Structure formats: C-alpha cells, structure tokens
Amino acid sequence: MNLLLSDDYLLQDYPELITNTIRSGHATCVRFNRRGDFLASGRVDGTVVVWDLETMGVARKLRGHSKNITSLSWSRCGRYLLSACQGWKAILWDLQDGSRYREVRFRAPIYGAELHPWNQSVPPMFSLWTTAANVLQSPVCCCPI
Numbered sequence: 001m002n003l004l005l006s007d008d009y010l011l012q013d014y015p016e017l018i019t020n021t022i023r024s025g026h027a028t029c030v031r032f033n034r035r036g037d038f039l040a041s042g043r044v045d046g047t048v049v050v051w052d053l054e055t056m057g058v059a060r061k062l063r064g065h066s067k068n069i070t071s072l073s074w075s076r077c078g079r080y081l082l083s084a085c086q087g088w089k090a091i092l093w094d095l096q097d098g099s100r101y102r103e104v105r106f107r108a109p110i111y112g113a114e115l116h117p118w119n120q121s122v123p124p125m126f127s128l129w130t131t132a133a134n135v136l137q138s139p140v141c142c143c144p145i
Helices: none
Strands: 027-032 038-043 047-050 059-064 071-075 079-087 089-094 099-105 112-115 125-130 135-141
Touching: 027 071, 038 071, 038 079, 047 071, 047 079, 059 089, 079 112
Parallel strands: 071 112
Antiparallel strands: 027 038, 038 047, 047 059, 071 079, 079 089, 089 099, 112 125, 125 135
C-alpha cells in the first residue's frame, strides 16, 4: 500500500494562486512564523515589518537597524523575532510590546542568525555567523546582564 496516497494531509485543497499582495518597500528577506498567520519582512532601510495575514495589516513596525536586513528568525512560541543586518548588529525583539529584548553588536556584518527551533527557554538562545570573518558563534544568551 502506498502510504503517500493514503495520507489525509495530502488530500487537502491548496490555493493555486496568490489572492492578496503586500506592499511595503523593498524586502530583502521574509519569514513566516510557525503557525503561518504572521509574516516578518526585512527591508533595505533596516526596518522589520510584521504582517498579520488574517487582516492583511501591519502588526508591528520595528526600527533599530541602520542597514539591509539579512536574516529573520521566529521563536517557536512566536513571541520573539531575531533580526540581523549588515550593520553588524543582531536584535532580539519582544513582539508582545515591540521592544528590543537584547541587542548584540559584532565586528563584521551578520549574514545569518537563527533561533534554535526546539529551544523552549525564555528568552531563547541563538546562533550567529558572518561570512566576512567565517566565524560561527553559538549559542549567545539573550538574558539581560
């Protein structure tokens, strides 16, 4: 018996075309949250916009970077968003109130930042890497000092 054909998940209807568009500047990276109801977009000007896809409105507009956003990562619970930019900075945002929970500055542009997908700690831990220095730093604790 072919298990792939008997899977009810695959028998669902999926949209064949996009029914809505979102316009908010030039996005350099986008990332859905785990449930798929919010979309974070990083822009060239350093702004991070969080979209509520149910209402198609802006849930949060986060300003704290000065250069191109290179990476976005959601926490498993959806409360925190990690953003990194070419301006040598990574910011962990608390989306409950839109504040900067933790900010880390480096000596080179950051090209990737990820929250660990199974990390249940609050605040979450994250890893950062820069291709300029080819350095991986893992993990960085987000706890305030």
